[in-house]
Each structure stands twice: as C-alpha cells, then as structure tokens.
Amino acid sequence: MNERAALSSAHRRRRRTAGTLAVAAGLVIAACGPDTPEVDPSTLGTRAERPAVRGDLAYGLVQRQVDFGPRVPGSDGHRAQLAWMVETLTPLADTVFTDTFSHTTKEGVALELTNVHAVFGPQKGRRILLLAHWDTRPTSDQASDPADKAKPVPGANDGASGVAVLLELARLFHEQAPPTAVELLFVDGEDYGPTTDDMFLGARHYARTRVTESPPLFGVLLDMVGDTDLRLPMEGYSLEAAPQVVQRVWGLAQQLGYGTVFVSEVGQRILDDHLPLIDAGVPTIDLIDFDYGPGNAYWHTPLDTPDKVSPRSLEIVGEVVAELVYRNR
Numbered sequence: 579m580n581e582r583a584a585l586s587s588a589h590r591r592r593r594r595t596a597g598t599l600a601v602a603a604g605l606v607i608a609a610c611g612p613d614t615p616e617v618d619p620s621t622l623g624t625r626a627e628r629p630a631v632r633g634d635l636a637y638g639l640v641q642r643q644v645d646f647g648p649r650v651p652g653s654d655g656h657r658a659q660l661a662w663m664v665e666t667l668t669p670l671a672d673t674v675f676t677d678t679f680s681h682t683t684k685e686g687v688a689l690e691l692t693n694v695h696a697v698f699g700p701q702k703g704r705r706i707l708l709l710a711h712w713d714t715r716p717t718s719d720q721a722s723d724p725a726d727k728a729k730p731v732p733g734a735n736d737g738a739s740g741v742a743v744l745l746e747l748a749r750l751f752h753e754q755a756p757p758t759a760v761e762l763l764f765v766d767g768e769d770y771g772p773t774t775d776d777m778f779l780g781a782r783h784y785a786r787t788r789v790t791e792s793p794p795l796f797g798v799l800l801d802m803v804g805d806t807d808l809r810l811p812m813e814g815y816s817l818e819a820a821p822q823v824v825q826r827v828w829g830l831a832q833q834l835g836y837g838t839v840f841v842s843e844v845g846q847r848i849l850d851d852h853l854p855l856i857d858a859g860v861p862t863i864d865l866i867d868f869d870y871g872p873g874n875a876y877w878h879t880p881l882d883t884p885d886k887v888s889p890r891s892l893e894i895v896g897e898v899v900a901e902l903v904y905r906n907r
C-alpha cells in the first residue's frame with residue numbers, strides 16, 4: 579500500500595504482466611481493461627438549448643476553496659468550506675441538506691464528516707447523480723522532499739476542481755431547470771487515508787444509506803478535472819460497470835469538439851468514490867486525469883495549487899456534463 583503512483587513505465591508493464599493491482603494511496607493503477615466502446619454520434623441527439631458553463635467563474639471557486647486552507651476533517655478550513663458550500667447552494671437548488679456521520683479510523687481517530695446534497699427538480703423522476711469530494715488529504719505522502727510529507731495538500735485539483743465544476747453547474751441548473759431530476763453530492767472523507775480503509779468515507783456512507791430506498795439512474799464522479807493539460811481517458815472500472823454512460827459522455831464530448839480532452843482510450847483502473855456506488859448497483863463513471871504534472875508530481879503534494887489548474891479545463895468538463903444533463907430525457 580501507499581506506493582508511488584508515478585511508477586516507471588517499465589515497472590508498470592511488469593505489473594500489467596503480473597496482473598496485479600498497485601495501490602497508490604487510494605488511487606489504484608491496474609492491469610488490462612475492456613476495449614474502448616464504439617461511439618455512434620447519431621444516437622446522441624442535437625445540442626441542448628442551455629446556459630453556457632463559465633470557466634472563469636469555476637476557477638474563482640477553486641481559488642476560493644484553496645483560500646480556506648486545507649479542508650482536512652476537523653480543521654478550520656473544513657468547517658469554513660462546509661458553511662460556504664451550504665450558503666452557496668441554498669439559493670440555487672430546490673432542496674439542500676447535510677448528512678453528518680462519524681467514522682473512527684484504523685488508528686483510532688474519531689472523524690466527524692458531512693456530505694452535502696443539493697437536489698434540482700426532485701419531482702421529475704429518477705435522478706442523475708453528480709458527485710465530487712470536498713475534503714483534502716491531511717498529508718503530502720507523495721512529496722519528493724521528506725520535509726514536505728507531513729504538510730497537508732492544498733487540493734486545488736484534488737478536491738476543489740470537482741466541487742468548483744459542480745457549483746458552476748448549480749448556477750446553470752438554477753438559471754434553467756434541467757429536464758430531469760439532478761442531485762449534486764459533495765462527499766466528505768474521500769482522501770483521509772493514509773490507506774483505503776479510511777478513504778471514500780462519504781461515498782460509502784451514501785451508498786449504505788441512500789441508495790436502496792431511492793437509487794439514482796446513474797452517477798458521474800468528477801475528481802482531478804482541472805489540470806492545465808487535461809486528458810481524460812475512459813477509466814477502467816467505469817467502462818466495466820457503466821459502459822453506456824461512458825459511451826454517451828465521450829460521444830457528447832466528441833460532438834462538442836473536445837475529443838482531444840476526452841480521449842477514446844481505455845485508461846487505468848482507479849480506486850475512487852465511484853466504487854461504493856457501483857457496488858451498490860448505481861452505474862457510475864469517474865472523470866479523472868490521474869496524470870497531474872510531470873510524472874504525476876503534483877498529486878498528493880504541496881504543489882497541488884491553483885496555478886496548476888486552468889479555467890478552460892474546468893469549463894470543458896462542465897460543458898460536457900451540462901450537455902449530458904440537459905440532453906437527458
């Protein structure tokens with residue numbers, strides 16, 4: 579556990595041959611996956627009439643979150659971010675509520691964690707679930723300088739980027755109601771760690787408590803979507819568990835002209851918040867660029883700062899997800 583993600587390619591090839599999983603502080607890189615699905619643009623319909631996503635606004639929301647300081651459970655930054663999200667969402671969504679729960683880590687630390695929910699058009703049938711984690715990692719375990727390893731991660735990309743896109747989408751959904759019900763879910767405790775025993779906590783809680791009584795139609799997870807050179811291959815578990823959702827999202831991206839970002843390639847399999855949902859029966863995909871900086875050098879380090887994030891990347895991801903929602907029937 580806790581190995582570096584930035585394995586050399588030779589190392590990676592060996593792992594593939596061996597068919598093993600490399601656990602990298604909660605994000606797993608793994609062996610061969612399924613083939614890339616064919617996208618048939620004629621099945622996607624025509625462009626939705628809807629407001630445009632604004633990358634500059636989304637970028638401002640990234641900066642705002644980083645300004646709170648690290649959003650580590652129990653910290654001042656965590657408390658400030660929680661209050662701000664609720665305050666931001668309340669005038670925008672039909673229903674906003676928080677769900678606080680506790681978790682005791684393997685090392686005996688008692689955490690108080692909170693998921694935030696914002697629902698649009700709850701009367702419109704089964705909902706689309708869009709989620710991102712809002713907490714940040716307590717330690718920079720991937721930092722190359724040992725002196726940095728104890729520092730918390732600023733989380734501009736790993737945390738703030740997904741939240742920023744979802745909040746920008748909330749602005750759109752308020753301006754023009756989506757045709758179907760949508761739930762925005764901001765999960766806590768994704769990145770606590772250090773091992774996967776104490777990660778994905780908010781998604782696990784949601785899968786345990788909310789899915790059986792009222793399962794979403796499908797889910798889309800946004801994680802590390804702000805990288806300046808954003809490149810999103812089709813994450814391996816998503817392809818296995820929700821190939822139709824992958825096909826539709828990458829097809830829409832192609833139609834919108836973002837084929838160089840949403841690349842038609844099978845990506846790594848990554849342990850993330852989509853897995854508890856998949857296990858609970860909700861087909862959920864993970865939009866993630868797990869190649870953050872040269873050799874993934876910014877991931878889980880103090881280098882995960884707003885200058886590594888681009889407004890345009892946030893805008894592209896937001897546009898594709900907006901198109902998915904507004905074109906849903």
Ligand SMILES: [Zn+2]
Nearest residue numbers: 715736769878
């Ligand atoms: Zn992380």
